[in-house]
Amino acid sequence: MSTIEELKAKVEQLEAELTALKQSQPRSKIDVMSSEVVDSNPYSRLMALQRMGIVKNYENIRTFTVAVVGVGGVGSVTAEMLTRCGIGKLILFDYDTVELANMNRLFFQPHQSGLSKVKAASDTLSFINPDVQFEVHNMNITTIDNFDKFIERLNIGSLKNGRIDLVLSCVDNFEARMAINTACNELGMNWFESGVSENAVSGHVQVVLPGETACFACAPPLIVATGIDEKTLKRDGVCAASLPTTMGIVAGFLVQNTLKYLLDFGTVTKYLGYNAMQDFFPTMSLKPNPSCDDRHCQKQQKLYQEKLVSQPQRVVEVAEEVIVHEDDWGIELVSESADVKENKSVAEGLELAYTVPDDVSGAGESVATDDVSLEELMNAMKSLK
Structure with a gap:
């Protein structure tokens, strides 16, 4: 050797x-998990999840x-x-x-x-x-x-x-x-x-x-x-x-x-x-x-x-509220359920991370999402008043 x-x-x-x-x-x-913050407590940093509201009862992990x-x-x-x-x-x-x-x-x-x-x-x-x-x-x-x-x-x-x-x-x-x-x-x-x-x-x-x-x-x-x-x-x-x-x-x-x-x-x-x-x-x-x-x-x-089938169906009705800002702009915030054109990807169930409005120029001209360039989109956004 x-x-x-x-x-x-x-x-x-x-x-x-x-x-x-x-x-x-x-x-x-x-025997019992402690949330006491001391160097000798091996669970203090885990129990911090409970103090911060991430987990309701972290000590349940012991069960x-x-x-x-x-x-x-x-x-x-x-x-x-x-x-x-x-x-x-x-x-x-x-x-x-x-x-x-x-x-x-x-x-x-x-x-x-x-x-x-x-x-x-x-x-x-x-x-x-x-x-x-x-x-x-x-x-x-x-x-x-x-x-x-x-x-x-x-x-x-x-x-x-x-x-x-x-x-x-x-x-x-x-x-x-x-x-x-x-x-x-x-x-x-x-x-x-x-x-x-x-x-x-x-x-x-x-x-x-x-x-x-x-x-x-x-x-x-x-x-x-x-x-x-x-x-x-x-x-x-x-x-x-x-x-x-x-x-x-x-x-x-x-x-x-x-x-x-x-x-x-x-x-x-x-x-x-x-x-x-x-x-x-x-x-x-x-x-x-x-x-x-x-x-x-x-x-x-x-x-x-x-x-x-045996579970009761829960129907929750939410009243839609339109919020108008009190300024000269007259901006309105509406629900995402409003009539907005959706861009869907080829894969079923997937959506693009963003959508481009039909009219970004303000003059009623439609912009195709496949052809618009970044420069054109930025110019169109700048023209908005």
Whole structure:
């Protein structure tokens, strides 16, 4: 063994001993979240969200149980963020081990090489925040026996031995996604799907609300439409790329929407994409497919429609008020519902970020939005009195 290799081995050994020493002396658990602003309070900056009116009851996060399926590049960072946010309980599912090839990503460390990912993750996370309860399962959820165990834990794995609050899919293969989709459709359980592309420069997060939005089987990827076996697409000796930046961004969006969903603030994005090449973030909503192959999805769609019919229809009438400024200009502010010509884009449901009035010259001359130049538009605006 060379001198360099000996030094590396010694460093890894010392890191492992230091980690073990730290974990043997964890900080004491905190029974109640405090908003007291002191350096010794690990939740003071989180509770500030409540003081500022962003979240009504941030301390409710201690009551939630979330399952993270797949503790890889996205899942490990997701679990760490939720741990630092003070989630009540995390249930981790994975069957892989930590490798040195994973060190280009965030979270895992070289001395954890060879450990199961769920064991390595729970060791690190319990040291970061001992207030969080961890339950780990080193297993492949796609096998028959393990799938039944997976459904059981989703159904009775919460802090109160009941149904958990949310499932986060951070897996990297179609088969595991379908297993999660099947389980959540059967239980009628909401879940988030996430993923990063093979070339590492794009990703997405998607909330799946059984019956209300499209499930993973409603809008299957090309691999389903063509009937190609996924295993045939994985070439020997070819490794998918991964960037800690892209994975960290996707994990951040996933946890951000998870917090909004659990703590009921802001708007949960139904589908959020990310393209790193142009920093493009497309959003959309996907409706369920009435002919979905998953019978449980069709059942959930029927239940959702029945729920909509049973809900009382709320009709809110708002009186439109015209405001006239008391000056020589006589400017009037009217509702956006006034008769205004709309410019619609080719894609259904999308609108331009701005509209150009039919008459910008003041002389009744119509200006085509496709032909008007910036100089012409500025001259026309200057001529207005």
